[in-house]
Amino acid sequence: MDDLHDIRQVVLFGQSRESSTMIRTISCRGRLAGTSPKYALVGSRRYDVQRLSFSLNMGYVQQRHFLLSxxxxxxxxxxxxxxxxxxxxxxxxxxAEIRGTPTRIDRNGRVYWYDTYRVGSDVKKTYIGEDSEELRxxxxxxxxxxxxxxNxxxxxxxxxRLLRAERFLGVDAATGSILHAFASAGVFRLxxxxVGTQAFRLYEGELGVRFTLDQTAQTNDVDIASFERLSIALDDSVSAPLESVLKDFSFEPAPTMDPGKTWRWKQTRSETLVEFLTPSFAEEEGLRPLPALGxxxxxxxxxxxxxxxxxxAAVTYRDGVLVQIPRPERFAIHKLxxxxxxxxxxxxxxxxKDRLQAEFLIEVLATDRPDDLREALEDALARGKRWRDRIAATLERSPxxxxxxxDMMR
Incomplete structure (x- = not known):
């Protein structure tokens, strides 16, 4: 058991020509400590390695994943x-981008601000944002x-540049350019x-924690989510059709079961996907329109x-891109x-990957923002038995x- 104190990482290697995986432990000096350990010590915690092992049907492809920081x-x-x-x-x-006069509009008990300006003889209204003291x-x-x-x-x-020098992981240039184009078209304003891993990466700045490449489980896919009802209520739309924006980046609509209802685009020169998502309030999870985004x-x-x-949140691309992401405590509980x-x-x-991202965020939030974490968990648990069962099932797989x-689950 003394050897446990040398263990610092659990590394997963996908074996070629086999569907199973082999877990090895690496000591802090980089020495191979063993090939079939019963436990691994990460920080001050001891993990049952068998609970971390799983089967991968990877064929001849070798992949390595650091499971725990x-x-x-x-x-x-x-x-x-x-x-x-x-x-x-x-x-x-x-x-600063407001062209005309800010106009307040009350709708369904909420207050929204619009930029009202003239184009020739027409009066245009562009959505600015929901009312807040900061915006006013x-x-x-x-x-x-x-x-x-x-200036x-x-x-x-x-x-x-300073954040890059401070080793901010940020996003890659391809993802940054897509997010910049979406922001310019008004996607996040509307x-x-x-969501997804790209949102997880952006918590680096909000929480002030350093990510490694392994923790972010690098992916170039971009997932954008929005409420259908909000999209209708705003009575505004993107400045350029998103199909045209995506075409500029060599994206083509992916085939769907419902012709004419495209929700996923695939880049022709890579495997990158852009997907649009929305909450389902029905029993089935079908396709729904987002009028504001087209x-x-x-x-x-x-x-x-x-x-x-x-x-x-701020994306460290060019001179910065302003995007919208979920709150970290909700992201973590949703991953469960x-x-x-x-x-x-x-x-x-x-x-x-879902559990690893949840583990990382929850460990940070339990220290820095315990009240936010507790409130988010209580909200999820209060939404019904199926919600509680899914959260409990995930916790069973993660010591x-x-x-x-x-303590919060009791």
């Missing part, structure tokens, strides 16, 4: 400040913000929310929970649910999650 590492105070300065400047840009204060400074746009743009570019979306159960009260409802089973590679959330 050694510990949570923080970005420097300088990086933390730079990220939030970048985010604040991108918020300022929203107000910025709209009071429109002229000053417009006059200082060039802010240069400063944002400097902040992005309620589009980045696309259809695959509806999914439990997605309404994830999209509640989204937040804005989807990990148990994957079509290829709860022990599939995707389900394991770290049991340790972190056990």
């Amino acid at each position: 050694i510990m949570i590492t923080r970005h420097s105070p300088l990086a933390h400040s730079a990220y939030h300065d970048l985010l604040s400047s991108l918020h300022d840009e929203v107000a 204060l910025r709209m009071q400074r429109i002229k000053a913000l417009r006059d200082d746009r060039d 802010r743009r240069r400063n944002r570019a400097r902040l992005v 309620g589009g929310t980045v 696309v259809h979306a695959q509806s999914l159960h439990h997605l309404n929970y994830l999209l509640a009260e989204p937040m804005l 649910i989807v990990a148990d409802r994957r079509r290829d089973g709860p022990d599939s590679l995707k389900s394991i 770290p999650l049991q340790a972190a959330l056990g």
